Amino acid sequence: xxxxxxxxxxxxxxxxxxxxxxxxxxxxxxxxxxxxxxxxxxxxxxxxxxxxxxxxxxxxxxxxxxxxxxxxxxxxxxxxxxxxxxxxxxxxxxxxxxxxxxxxxxxxxxxxxxxxxxxxxxxxxxxxxxxxxxxxxxxxxxxxxxxxxxxxxxxxxxxxxxxxxxxxxxxxxxxxxxxxxxxxxxxxxxxxxxxxxxxxxxxxxxxxxxxxxxxxxxxxxxxxxxxxxxxxxxxxxxxxxxxxxxxxxxxxxxxxxxxxxxxxxxxxxxxxxxxxxxxxxxxxxxxxxxxxxxxxxxxxxxxxxxxxxxxxxxxxxxxxxxxxxxxxxxxxxxxxxxxxxxxxxxxxxxxxxxxxxxxxxxxxxxxxxxxxxxxxxxxxxxxxxxxxxxxxxxxxxxxxxxxxxxxxxxxxxxxxxxxxxxxxxxxxxxxxxxxxxxxxxxxxxxxxxxxxxxxxxxxxxxxxxx
Ligand SMILES: Cc1cc2nc3c(=O)[nH]c(=O)nc-3n(C[C@H](O)[C@H](O)[C@H](O)COP(=O)(O)OP(=O)(O)OC[C@H]3O[C@@H](n4cnc5c(N)ncnc54)[C@H](O)[C@@H]3O)c2cc1C
Numbered sequence: 001x002x003x004x005x006x007x008x009x010x011x012x013x014x015x016x017x018x019x020x021x022x023x024x025x026x027x028x029x030x031x032x033x034x035x036x037x038x039x040x041x042x043x044x045x046x047x048x049x050x051x052x053x054x055x056x057x058x059x060x061x062x063x064x065x066x067x068x069x070x071x072x073x074x075x076x077x078x079x080x081x082x083x084x085x086x087x088x089x090x091x092x093x094x095x096x097x098x099x100x101x102x103x104x105x106x107x108x109x110x111x112x113x114x115x116x117x118x119x120x121x122x123x124x125x126x127x128x129x130x131x132x133x134x135x136x137x138x139x140x141x142x143x144x145x146x147x148x149x150x151x152x153x154x155x156x157x158x159x160x161x162x163x164x165x166x167x168x169x170x171x172x173x174x175x176x177x178x179x180x181x182x183x184x185x186x187x188x189x190x191x192x193x194x195x196x197x198x199x200x201x202x203x204x205x206x207x208x209x210x211x212x213x214x215x216x217x218x219x220x221x222x223x224x225x226x227x228x229x230x231x232x233x234x235x236x237x238x239x240x241x242x243x244x245x246x247x248x249x250x251x252x253x254x255x256x257x258x259x260x261x262x263x264x265x266x267x268x269x270x271x272x273x274x275x276x277x278x279x280x281x282x283x284x285x286x287x288x289x290x291x292x293x294x295x296x297x298x299x300x301x302x303x304x305x306x307x308x309x310x311x312x313x314x315x316x317x318x319x320x321x322x323x324x325x326x327x328x329x330x331x332x333x334x335x336x337x338x339x340x341x342x343x344x345x346x347x348x349x350x351x352x353x354x355x356x357x358x359x360x361x362x363x364x365x366x367x368x369x370x371x372x373x374x375x376x377x378x379x380x381x382x383x384x385x386x387x388x389x390x391x392x393x394x395x396x397x398x399x400x401x402x403x404x405x406x407x408x409x410x411x412x413x414x415x416x417x418x419x420x421x422x423x424x425x426x427x428x429x430x431x432x433x434x435x436x437x438x439x440x441x442x443x444x445x446x447x448x449x450x451x452x453x454x455x456x457x458x459x460x461x462x463x464x465x466x
Contacts, residue, residue, distance in 0.1 A: 005138045006033040011117040012145030014043020016350045016362035022063035023366025035112045035126045041095040044150045048088045049171035055282040057083035059228045060425030078286040143348045151331040158328040161305035168326040171196045181325035188329035189214035191281040207293040215302045217275040219266045221282040233431035247454035278388045280356035339384035351384040355397040360423040395462045
């Protein structure tokens with residue numbers, strides 16, 4: 001057994017581990033050991049379906065120190081007019097370059113791919129999945145970059161029984177079976193299910209050949225409002241002001257969601273069906289228009305089993321046949337993990353500190369680690385915001401994000417870091433209005449009064465629905 005020494009042992013070379021290490025490399029001379037069971041950095045992006053793309057612009061994904069993509073605006077397709085979205089292979093190539101061109105040449109990072117870390121061992125230990133060789137690590141701090149527990153469908157069998165003779169694949173299998181099936185059954189209505197439907201529609205499969213099993217309808221963000229840069233700033237700022245007014249005036253949780261939907265920020269699949277799921281799925285209105293072409297929507301709860309003739313669901317059955325391909329899109333990529341202190345002695349547990357902004361959160365935690373000593377203050381600045389799941393979470397997460405943001409602005413120097421952090425897609429010098437401009441100042445003061453009223457009202461609505 002070999003013994004390694006480093007200031008930090010980072011378990012998990014996914015997007016969060018990589019974004020955290022970037023801050024260490026930029027701001028300190030710390031040494032780092034990174035251990036991951038994958039063959040290259042990027043975590044779940046290595047096993048994701050081949051047609052997946054980022055849901056959000058590449059412009060604010062990855063690590064702070066290096067651009068991802070070329071900040072191009074898509075000219076064609078269902079994302080036309082908006083910032084480009086990296087494919088999974090671009091994301092993997094990007095993280096590989098960060099490792100090969102920045103971390104390893106720094107001489108401060110040792111990287112151990114294809115290795116399993118043993119959380120139960122008395123001393124930090126990992127084992128090569130190839131050779132079986134074990135290493136012990138004497139590390140100043142251990143960083144858990146696995147805690148968010150991301151799962152994609154190809155990582156595990158479907159969570160329901162599938163009889164012999166039934167064709168059932170994760171979305172990874174879709175491109176390889178083109179033309180072999182008459183019908184498609186998409187199981188799951190989260191972002192992966194949406195992506196699978198869009199893949200079929202984009203490849204000229206008739207909507208009538210698609211059956212979509214939708215246990216819960218989901219709210220979706222309109223990607224047009226999640227864009228960086230000057231060109232979008234006015235529209236986004238106006239939308240944000242409208243949302244804040246909606247939150248201040250809402251009479252109930254439903255009324256709040258209706259009012260926010262009226263601003264265009266969130267959308268639903270079917271205006272006649274009230275969504276109960278809130279999972280940060282992000283689409284364009286053109287994508288939603290495509291999804292709405294699918295008419296066979298099965299709202300009978302979750303799938304329990306699939307036989308060659310029938311799909312059994314919580315609330316009924318649905319006919320199927322051996323000429324249909326069932327696509328399992330049910331994995332939980334956003335598991336709601338209990339919030340734990342980010343900083344706890346020599347353990348750092350990476351979690352979201354802004355809803356569905358995991359890489360930003362990991363970089364932010366990295367910055368706090370490199371800039372502060374007081375553990376209580378560090379935890380105060382890094383209050384976790386667990387992933388959303390249902391409509392109440394829209395309010396819970398917004399309140400928690402706002403509380404964190406207010407705390408950060410009050411912390412000397414932190415606002416300046418945020419302003420220049422590439423991963424903070426919501427503030428940068430180009431789009432932040434000049435606070436010395438009297439008109440901007442007046443608008444800011446008026447919005448902050450409404451924001452205070454909105455915070456009180458949202459907390460009340462949350463308590464009423466507890
Ligand atoms: C399909 C999909 C699309 C997404 N799109 C976006 C997007 O557009 N924008 C956005 O901000 N977020 C997006 N997300 C959210 C996404 O989860 C995060 O951005 C991020 O990639 C998560 O990274 P992670 O490091 O937390 O997790 P992971 O990618 O899961 O990385 C964890 C790593 O830890 C390793 N590991 C775990 N246990 C061990 C062990 N015991 N020993 C060794 N290694 C271990 C795993 O091998 C893995 O490489 C998306 C998620 C999914 C599923």
